[in-house]
Amino acid sequence: xxxxxxxxxxxxxxxxxxxxxxxxxxxxxxxxxxxxxxxxxxxxxxxxxxxxxxxxxxxxxxxxxxxxxxxxxxxxxxxxxxxxxxxxxxxxxxxxxxxxxxxxxxxxxxxxxxxxxxxxxxxxxxxxxxxxxxxxxxxxxxxxxxxxxxxxxxxxxxxxxxxxxxxxxxxxxxxxxxxxx
Numbered sequence: 001x002x003x004x005x006x007x008x009x010x011x012x013x014x015x016x017x018x019x020x021x022x023x024x025x026x027x028x029x030x031x032x033x034x035x036x037x038x039x040x041x042x043x044x045x046x047x048x049x050x051x052x053x054x055x056x057x058x059x060x061x062x063x064x065x066x067x068x069x070x071x072x073x074x075x076x077x078x079x080x081x082x083x084x085x086x087x088x089x090x091x092x093x094x095x096x097x098x099x100x101x102x103x104x105x106x107x108x109x110x111x112x113x114x115x116x117x118x119x120x121x122x123x124x125x126x127x128x129x130x131x132x133x134x135x136x137x138x139x140x141x142x143x144x145x146x147x148x149x150x151x152x153x154x155x156x157x158x159x160x161x162x163x164x165x166x167x168x169x170x171x172x173x174x175x176x177x178x179x180x181x
Contacts, residue, residue, distance in 0.1 A: 053099035060092035076155040093143035116140045135168040
């Protein structure tokens with residue numbers, strides 16, 4: 001069994017990677033531009049990415065609808081239901097944040113430095129109003145509590161989010177569809 005070693009110049013490897021990137025970018029229908037400050041290709045979100053984020057978010061919201069049939073006590077006591085609800089609430093919140101970031105990239109707004117800043121930026125750029133911004137900021141905080149397990153989760157809040165706050169995410173999806181798509 002022979003082991004062959006190949007020696008490539010750095011330029012030929014970089015050229016290969018650039019051509020491979022261009023090939024995949026064309027296949028995926030992404031727009032790209034050269035960023036000369038750090039010599040990387042930046043992939044710009046396009047409308048397909050935004051549509052996919054809306055679809056993902058809606059999928060999680062539909063799954064969560066099924067859990068509305070459970071009482072507050074059942075949500076907290078049944079470990080499987082509890083885990084599923086927490087996971088899908090996290091996914092719905094994260095998908096909303098990802099959607100906000102995709103809109104920001106597509107519209108070439110300034111880049112957020114935190115998850116919640118994405119909603120402030122969309123408010124500054126008149127994509128969402130202040131009331132929706134505040135509701136989405138609350139959702140981001142709730143997502144952080146679930147994601148980082150900051151202690152005991154208050155199931156009165158989980159029940160409220162499940163029954164009353166998912167409409168805020170739905171409203172965000174509608175606003176993005178109206179103003180961006």
